[in-house]
Amino acid sequence: PRLWAVIPAAGSGARFGAALPKQYLKLADKTVIEHSISKLLMHSDIAAIAVALHPDDHFFSSLSCANDSRVLRVDGGSERAHSVANALAALEKAADSDWVLVHDAARPCVSNRDIKRLIELGCAHSVGAILASPVVDTVKRSTALGEIAETVDRKDIWRALTPQLFRYGDLRDALRFCHDQQLLVTDEASALEHCGRQPLLVEGSPRNIKITYPDDLAIAEVFLRGEEQ
Numbered sequence: 001p002r003l004w005a006v007i008p009a010a011g012s013g014a015r016f017g018a019a020l021p022k023q024y025l026k027l028a029d030k031t032v033i034e035h036s037i038s039k040l041l042m043h044s045d046i047a048a049i050a051v052a053l054h055p056d057d058h059f060f061s062s063l064s065c066a067n068d069s070r071v072l073r074v075d076g077g078s079e080r081a082h083s084v085a086n087a088l089a090a091l092e093k094a095a096d097s098d099w100v101l102v103h104d105a106a107r108p109c110v111s112n113r114d115i116k117r118l119i120e121l122g123c124a125h126s127v128g129a130i131l132a133s134p135v136v137d138t139v140k141r142s143t144a145l146g147e148i149a150e151t152v153d154r155k156d157i158w159r160a161l162t163p164q165l166f167r168y169g170d171l172r173d174a175l176r177f178c179h180d181q182q183l184l185v186t187d188e189a190s191a192l193e194h195c196g197r198q199p200l201l202v203e204g205s206p207r208n209i210k211i212t213y214p215d216d217l218a219i220a221e222v223f224l225r226g227e228e229q
């Protein structure tokens with residue numbers, strides 16, 4: 001089976017509060033999304049990368065990676081799951097049994113080592129796998145009034161990161177099922193979970209942060225600098 005990749009990058013970045021969508025902000029020598037795409041391009045076994053963008057996006061075409069023969073531009077949707085579904089549909093040559101990596105445009109600090117480990121362990125698993133990191137804080141569940149209902153045992157709690165790796169056909173069908181049933185899907189694994197599947201958790205570096213707030217850019221810059229050594 002072949003390996004493909006999808007980068008959802010059609011979000012507005014409303015929480016970040018910048019005029020520019022957050023994936024186009026400069027981080028060290030290039031934009032956030034260029035870092036994320038180049039991390040995937042380094043893996044020569046990835047046949048093509050479908051990047052889901054807002055239909056009115058006029059920033060992407062000026063990036064050098066937009067001209068890479070393995071990079072394909074696709075219109076995203078109103079929700080992340082729609083963007084991923086559109087990108088999957090654009091990978092016309094993918095077979096159902098092929099594997100697909102889905103990676104947030106907003107996670108520029110993922111390491112090559114983690115991507116390699118995910119591919120190795122995920123492709124050996126019947127469902128696939130995601131990068132994840134154990135929760136270090138004590139976790140509370142709240143009541144409707146904002147009071148503490150309970151403390152959740154953090155022993156089994158992980159933060160879901162990306163990339164996430166699944167069989168092309170399984171992911172397409174799971175996203176379609178969740179769309180039809182109006183189920184909440186905030187990452188690709190949750191779509192598979194709704195279908196009764198149990199993807200593997202592969203522990204990845206907590207440096208693989210999602211750029212969400214302005215402070216995250218400075219933190220990401222420190223992490224990227226550390227990578228080069």
Ligand code: C5P
Nearest residue numbers: 008009010011077078079080083105106
């Ligand atoms: O909003 P959040 O940070 O969770 O977005 C995660 C990723 O999903 C981002 O890279 C964002 O651009 C993408 N996204 C998308 N289509 C949407 C919403 C978010 O591709 N409609």
